Amino acid sequence: MSLVMPAPDSRVLDRRAAIVAALCAIVPGEGVIDEPRRLKVYESDGLTAYRQPPMVVVLPETVEQVSAVLAYCHAHGIRVVPRGAGTSLSGGALPLVDAVLLGMAKFNRILSVDYADRVAVVQPGVTNLAVTEAVSPRGFYYAPDPSSQIACTIGGNVAENSGGVHCLKYGLTTNNVLALQVVLIDGTVLRLGGGHLDAAGLDLVGLMVGSEGLLGVVTEVTVRILPRPETARALLIGFATVEGAGQCVADVIGAGIVPAGMEMMDRPAIHAAEAFVHAGYPLDVEALLIVELDGPAAECDHLVGEIAAIATRNGATTCRAAADEAERMRFWAGRKAAFPAVGRLAPDYYCMDGTIPRRRLPEVLARMRVLSEDYGLGVANVFHAGDGNLHPLILYDANRPGELARAEAFGADILRLCVEVGGVLTGEHGVGVEKRELMPVMFAAADLDQQLRVKAAFDPPSLLNPGKMFPLLHRCAEQGRVHIHGGALPHPDLPRF
Ligand SMILES: Cc1cc2nc3c(=O)[nH]c(=O)nc-3n(C[C@H](O)[C@H](O)[C@H](O)COP(=O)(O)OP(=O)(O)OC[C@H]3O[C@@H](n4cnc5c(N)ncnc54)[C@H](O)[C@@H]3O)c2cc1C
DSSP states (O other): OOSOOOOOOHHHHTTHHHHHHHHHHHSOTTOEEOOHHHHGGGSOOSOTTOOOOOSEEEOOOSHHHHHHHHHHHHHHTOEEEEESSSOOSSSTTOOOTTEEEEEOTTOOOEEEEETTTTEEEEOTTSBHHHHHHHHGGGTEEOOOOOTTTTTOBHHHHHHHTOOOTTHHHHOOGGGTEEEEEEEOTTSOEEEEEOSSSOOSSSOHHHHHTTOTTSSOEEEEEEEEOEEOOSEEEEEEEEESSHHHHHHHHHHHHHTTOOOSEEEEEEHHHHHHHHHHHOOOOOSSOSEEEEEEEEESHHHHHHHHHHHHHHHHHTTEEEEEEOSSHHHHHHHHHHHHTHHHHHTTTSSEEEEOOEEOOGGGHHHHHHHHHHHHHHHTOOEEEEEEGGGTEEEEEEEEOTTSTTHHHHHHHHHHHHHHHHHHTTOBSOSSSOOTTTSGGGHHHHSOHHHHHHHHHHHHHHOTTOOBSTTSSSOOHHHHHHTTOOOOBTTBOSSTTSOOO
């Protein structure tokens, strides 16, 4: 594996047999996996360019077991990588060869639903879609809807602060989680937040959401559930220029309209999706918007008219409202299948995730086209246009020597561009190993130091998910981000490379 990860601790590896025996005593039965053949299943996550087997996999079923496993690892200096469904696109669940991989798949129960208070209490291994399925017979749903919702878990969503098409109107995971049960590395079980919108004390739920498995292991999640809107209407709007589409997005938001979703695709993505699912997309446009409105029927009808007028003023060449539910689903089918559709254009693609201010979209796309030519690699763009979250899909062939490295360098340049225009390194996929080296592009030394202090407050020996999110320190030093006073390195407990 080309990626540099914390050096394996030989003192831990030498004790592997004893560690496996101790873990078997804590999680008896089928709960511990240590055969090399079965460990292969866990060697990677959604960032498949990187893989390495864990030392051992543990699949606990109770909070007591999670607590005991963590306390044991803490007492013996063993690293731990939490894992949900392994769909992370930033390598957040990538194992370490000397670490315990703590799989939360058996925490798969919906514990309670309270329709009066509109909350559900679920275990972290429940899939995102299963929450909606559990409450839909009563007309409710869980709003954050990552495209991976059929597979990804609520625990993973909490760790990555995941988003989806409907997060423009209803917020990301962080806006839909009210309380958490978390186990710290020393085995302490904490309850954070409450069953209502505000909780006493510091917002530690907010701190935990998006912490990428570095602060604690989530063992229970209280989420908000919402009543299904009365109506949903979708518009398909094509533009001859990306500038026109970008301005239309800005004008819709500027007019005070908050659609349930506002997604954009560029020409390569439109053509790939249309060839794949025959959604009825126009092929003579440079950019396509899918705008969805939800709420009372009269409000949706009114807003459809308003948005059509804004689109026309911005030079839309086609504007079609879905005639019925079947057509609305077809509009979305193309967008939802855009990733696999783009997967047919090249042997491999690398999905990036960055966020920019909406009004900079045309400029960013133009500069991305220049980068695409410079690197000699194609790129298709699919994005949550309403909130400025870009997902460029860089096309490459891993079998051609050097192409993966070139795709990664292209991706890093796109993320630098996002930061340069006032955006951020990630919209919803997290930092993981993928973007950790770019953290100093966005954060000053003081910012990174504060974040490391928060990490140290929850996990002083830095045993939880090491090698993720924070840049390797020699790179920080190269970039002038680590200041060494009196010869003493800050955070001496952190692994150096
Ligand atoms: C095809 C595809 C489409 C995707 N679309 C989207 C999208 O639209 N929006 C989006 O936001 N993401 C998307 N993703 C990325 C991914 O699905 C999300 O990041 C998801 O939240 C990961 O959940 P998971 O259960 O697979 O977590 P994993 O991949 O197993 O882990 C992700 C991170 O969470 C940590 N973690 C997992 N469980 C716990 C726990 N119980 N306690 C503490 N830490 C934990 C891990 O250590 C790791 O750092 C997509 C991925 C794929 C493959």
